[in-house]
Amino acid sequence: MRNFLRRVSDYRHQLLHRPGLGWLGSWLDQPACWSLNRRKVARGVALGLCAGLLPGPPKRFSALVLALLLRVNVPAALLATLYSNPLTILPLYFLAYSCGLLLLGDPAAGTMSQPPAWGELAWWQWGRQMLDWLLALGWPLLLGLLVLGLLLSTLGYVAVMVSWRCAVVRNWKNRKAARGSC
16 A cells, blocks of 8 residues: 555656646645655545545545645545445445434434435436435434544544554564564
8 A cells, every 4th residue: 555655646746747737736746745654644544534425526625625734645535535435425324314313312213214316317406306315314414424424534543553553563573584683
């Protein structure tokens, strides 16, 4: 994973020279947003996991903007948003809604109204009906998304910090063994 992030970080210079992206150069060419240290990558993953709960393309845009503003690792934040996709977003929202109902003390926990069917609707009509459906879910969904986002962010941050530390310790032991030390 580290090598992949390093290749993406090196690719940023080529990306900034593409037509139409030059105006983003001052924002995207910040070394702090591309550095590969444990804290920046862990914060980027946490930010990406939290932003991944937004529906559709705004999740990646919000992850990018927040990563640039908070100066965390941009590729890690963008990669971490990929866990939510059209196949997983509805189960995630159901989990968030159920969690919100449970936290609000609603006896109807675990039930959710039927989402709009795609059927013969145009994409903008379906999108509008989907937005109306999400707004009708209200406070339980909002509270559940907040709690789920915080939980996923915390778990992602801890997982990156622990796995990074384990990799460092393993490398230390391998180098020590290669030198012939006990």
